[in-house]
Amino acid sequence: MNETPKKKITPIRVLRRLLLALGLFLLCIIVSVTLPYAFNHPDVSEDFRNWVESADFTNTAPGADRVRLITDNQEALEERIRLISQAEERIIYVTFDFRPDNSGQDVLALLLNAAERGVEVEILIDGMTAYDQLGNTAYFQALAAQPNAEIRHYNAPNFFRPLEVHGRMHDKYVIVDEDFYLLGGRNTYDYFLGSYPTEHPSQDLEVLVWNTAGDDTQGSMAELLDYFGKVWSLETTKPWCDDEALLTRSHVREAAATLAQRYDWLEETYPDAFTAPEDGSDTVEAGAIHLLSNPTCTTVKEPQVLYALTCLLAQGTEEVFIETPYAVCNDVMYDSLTQIARSVPSVTMLVNSVESGDNLMASSDYLRSKGDVIDTGISLWEYSGSLSSHGKCAVIDNDIAILGSFNWDMRAAYLDTELMLVIPSEEFARELKDYELELLTQSLQCVDESRYEVTDGVALPEMGLGKTVLLSILQVLTAPMRYLL
Numbered sequence: 001m002n003e004t005p006k007k008k009i010t011p012i013r014v015l016r017r018l019l020l021a022l023g024l025f026l027l028c029i030i031v032s033v034t035l036p037y038a039f040n041h042p043d044v045s046e047d048f049r050n051w052v053e054s055a056d057f058t059n060t061a062p063g064a065d066r067v068r069l070i071t072d073n074q075e076a077l078e079e080r081i082r083l084i085s086q087a088e089e090r091i092i093y094v095t096f097d098f099r100p101d102n103s104g105q106d107v108l109a110l111l112l113n114a115a116e117r118g119v120e121v122e123i124l125i126d127g128m129t130a131y132d133q134l135g136n137t138a139y140f141q142a143l144a145a146q147p148n149a150e151i152r153h154y155n156a157p158n159f160f161r162p163l164e165v166h167g168r169m170h171d172k173y174v175i176v177d178e179d180f181y182l183l184g185g186r187n188t189y190d191y192f193l194g195s196y197p198t199e200h201p202s203q204d205l206e207v208l209v210w211n212t213a214g215d216d217t218q219g220s221m222a223e224l225l226d227y228f229g230k231v232w233s234l235e236t237t238k239p240w241c242d243d244e245a246l247l248t249r250s251h252v253r254e255a256a257a258t259l260a261q262r263y264d265w266l267e268e269t270y271p272d273a274f275t276a277p278e279d280g281s282d283t284v285e286a287g288a289i290h291l292l293s294n295p296t297c298t299t300v301k302e303p304q305v306l307y308a309l310t311c312l313l314a315q316g317t318e319e320v321f322i323e324t325p326y327a328v329c330n331d332v333m334y335d336s337l338t339q340i341a342r343s344v345p346s347v348t349m350l351v352n353s354v355e356s357g358d359n360l361m362a363s364s365d366y367l368r369s370k371g372d373v374i375d376t377g378i379s380l381w382e383y384s385g386s387l388s389s390h391g392k393c394a395v396i397d398n399d400i401a402i403l404g405s406f407n408w409d410m411r412a413a414y415l416d417t418e419l420m421l422v423i424p425s426e427e428f429a430r431e432l433k434d435y436e437l438e439l440l441t442q443s444l445q446c447v448d449e450s451r452y453e454v455t456d457g458v459a460l461p462e463m464g465l466g467k468t469v470l471l472s473i474l475q476v477l478t479a480p481m482r483y484l485l
Contacts, residue, residue, distance in 0.1 A: 034481050036163055040300045041330060041414055041483075044307045052308050059288045060399060060424045064219035066283035067428050068208040071435055073201070076186055077103055077194040079208060081266060081273040083176045084110040087119050092175040092228055094124045095188045096168070096405075100139045103193035108139050109262040115149035123149070124232060126169040127156035130240060138255035145246035154417075155236045155298045166484060167298030169231065170405050170416040172206075173224065178216045180278055181209050181224060183421055185392045185405050192390065200358040205323075205391040205435075207403050207421060207428075209289065210280040220289035220421065227293055231417065236298050284431075287424035292404070294418045303332070303413040305406050305420055310336040312402065312422065313394060319346035321395045321436045325388070326362035327351055327373050328409035328485045334376055341377030349373070349408075350439060352389050353382035354471060355461040361485050362409065364474035371449045382452075384460050385442040392420075393432060401429040410483045 070076050084091060084107070091114055098104060115121045123143070125134070130153035134140045144151045154169035173183040184206020190198040211221040231237060246252045267274050292308045295301045313320050320340060327349070329337070341347045354363040366373075374380050383389045394402040404420035406412050423429070444452040444460065452460075478485060 044302045062285045064213040066210045068283045078273045090120045097129045097187040099189035102196040109259040115146040121149040123151045127153040142256035144241040151240040164298040168416045202388045202390040223291040284427040290422040292420040306413040313340045314343040316344040316396045322349040324408040337376035347378045355463045358388040380446040381443040395433045399426045401432045
């Protein structure tokens with residue numbers, strides 16, 4: 001009997017098998033962290049529907065809160081300098097993205113100085129961006145090593161928990177001494193803070209809220225502190241580099257010294273921010289402010305912010321303005337916009353043009369789905385100014401303003417933590433509306449997928465060949481997983 005000769009095992013054959021095994025492993029990872037999210041878009045619970053129905057979002061009778069709109073990046077940096085430098089007891093600093101560039105070092109220097117003078121400092125950062133940006137950066141280590149400071153991150157990436165890997169914390173707010181807080185869409189780096197030279201400067205929005213009651217039991221401060229406590233104490237919110245021994249390392253001591261020098265420079269550069277206390281000047285009266293938030297779990301979430309916004313905006317009697325950097329919608333979100341458009345006589349949505357926007361993934365999807373947005377019946381405008389617009393807000397008629405972190409995309413609806421403040425205040429709503437109307441003077445109204453109404457003095461910015469080609473490629477690549485954008 002003839003025996004079939006065995007194939008000789010060669011290094012090439014071993015390498016091929018290893019590469020095949022690695023490829024299959026990577027394919028399993030990709031499928032496990034993408035495919036489950038394609039079909040899991042839950043509805044909100046009956047309890048949440050009842051809460052929205054029973055909540056009084058339109059009470060404009062003056063309450064404990066007063067508010068001020070902040071639209072300028074330099075003003076946003078100086079307000080952080082003022083609040084943090086004069087904090088006496090506690091600072092809560094929450095952000096989606098925190099980078100050690102110029103404005104990031106400014107904030108780190110302020111927080112380090114506060115911790116050194118005895119203020120309790122709690123920093124909360126999204127886990128994915130913490131992994132990407134913090135790394136072993138000595139500036140963050142110098143702060144984390146301080147006894148009065150603690151850095152935690154929400155849901156660090158773990159591919160062995162594929163159903164949680166896309167749960168991100170998109171919140172951005174700063175609380176100081178239970179007296180003031182800032183909340184909006186600004187991340188902590190040069191795109192959004194200060195006037196430092198940067199590749200993609202963005203304009204953004206946030207609101208300063210003054211809790212005139214001065215304690216944590218009244219006004220919207222109580223809601224925000226309660227929300228922060230829930231996220232801070234989650235099992236998936238972990239400490240980062242909580243080790244005082246880091247201060248024995250030379251590079252960490254050098255980083256701390258550099259931040260101390262930067263604090264001195266800030267005092268010389270912005271003397272008014274350090275000497276003139278935040279006293280609530282230029283704030284205006286607000287009614288009972290409500291905080292809208294998504295569930296804090298790291299798995300797919302009920303779209304609670306989306307549902308509440310839809311109900312609120314559909315109650316407009318005259319007009320609604322919506323600003324979002326981009327729109328990436330599923331059928332539920334298109335239905336929401338259709339419902340709003342049918343209920344309110346005038347509905348305007350402002351998004352970045354793909355030429356102005358700096359989010360290539362979202363822009364590539366917008367090129368494909370722009371017609372679907374127009375078909376909802378809203379009036380769609382594209383911002384065509386020199387800066388990318390990062391604001392997320394809405395104005396209902398002339399008396400309710402809504403502002404925070406929620407983009408009109410599926411990630412914000414189903415995957416991320418999100419916060420929006422509902423502010424019943426005629427004066428504040430009028431100021432926000434004026435800001436939106438000014439943006440419209442730098443925008444073009446869409447007639448259909450390719451045509452625009454003529455606006456004097458406004459033209460689409462030029463888009464380079466490289467960006468054009470890249471967007472065309474991304475249109476194809478992102479289509480199967482647009483629900484993650």
